[in-house]
Amino acid sequence: ETVLTQSPLFLAVTPGEPASISCGSRQSLLHSNGYTYLDWYLQKPGQSPQPLIFMGSHRASGVPDRFSGSGSGTDFTLKISRVEAEDVGVYYCMQALQIPPTFGQGTRLEIK
Amino acid sequence: ITLKESGPALVKPTETLTLTCSFSGFSLKTDSVGVGWLRQPPGKAPECLGIIYWNDNKRYSPSLENRLTITMDTSKDQVVLTMTNVDPVDTATYYCAHTGTPFGGAISRSFDRWGQGTLVTVSS
Numbered sequence: 001e002t003v004l005t006q007s008p009l010f011l012a013v014t015p016g017e018p019a020s021i022s023c024g025s026r027q028s029l030l031h032s033n034g035y036t037y038l039d040w041y042l043q044k045p046g047q048s049p050q051p052l053i054f055m056g057s058h059r060a061s062g063v064p065d066r067f068s069g070s071g072s073g074t075d076f077t078l079k080i081s082r083v084e085a086e087d088v089g090v091y092y093c094m095q096a097l098q099i100p101p102t103f104g105q106g107t108r109l110e111i112k
Numbered sequence: 113i114t115l116k117e118s119g120p121a122l123v124k125p126t127e128t129l130t131l132t133c134s135f136s137g138f139s140l141k142t143d144s145v146g147v148g149w150l151r152q153p154p155g156k157a158p159e160c161l162g163i164i165y166w167n168d169n170k171r172y173s174p175s176l177e178n179r180l181t182i183t184m185d186t187s188k189d190q191v192v193l194t195m196t197n198v199d200p201v202d203t204a205t206y207y208c209a210h211t212g213t214p215f216g217g218a219i220s221r222s223f224d225r226w227g228q229g230t231l232v233t234v235s236s
Contacts, residue, residue: 001174001175031218033217033218034218035216035218037221039221039222039223041223048207048226048227048228048229049158049207049223049226050226051222051223051224054215054220054222054224055215055218055220055222058215060222060224061224092157092158094158094222094223096221096222099163099171099221100148100160100161100162100163100171100172100173101148101160101221101223102159102160103157103158103159103160104157105157106157
């Protein structure tokens with residue numbers, strides 16, 4: 001099983017300020033097809049997780065461009081350029097190179 | 113694309129849990145498409161239990177494989193999860209989700225649509 005480690009586990013951010021979450025894997029998530037199978041999800045309070053970023057850096061449909069994903073191999077980052085109140089919730093990374101996919105432990109983001 | 117989970121809210125220990133995922137907006141007969149079952153205990157991260165694909169290929173979580181069965185009924189647009197010998201630690205919100213959207217010559221393995229989830233409590 002591929003273990004993912006997120007940091008920090010908790011983040012308090014002032015609206016308008018940037019935020020960054022890291023996700024590390026013990027194994028490379030690079031597929032032979034050249035794509036990296038690392039996704040990011042946001043679970044807002046009381047809701048199902050929703051996709052933000054897939055294959056490392058591609059924004060899911062309808063996701064604002066203030067969200068971006070980067071990284072390669074074993075180290076990945078989700079960045080929010082300017083945090084808004086609606087961004088509160090728990091952020092998860094998920095690897096899908098190995099099936100079934102596995103998730104990081106989550107990072108809770110709150111607004112200051 | 114929409115998905116919706118249904119099944120019992122309360123199950124006794126040692127019983128078998130059966131959940132149904134009813135979906136619309138896609139077909140499980142389409143190449144690359146899959147439906148995953150995931151669960152999330154209160155306050156914890158999601159866990160993928162398994163995925164069934166358009167060609168009836170199935171992949172299960174190694175730690176739960178001997179207790180899980182996932183089947184599909186393409187005529188009804190449903191996927192069924194069966195979990196045997198449940199225990200209180202299986203208490204969680206159970207989700208089904210769509211996967212397998214083509215992207216850039218490859219197939220995304222992202223869960224790009226999720227159901228609303230159904231809370232299952234295992235207790236005597």
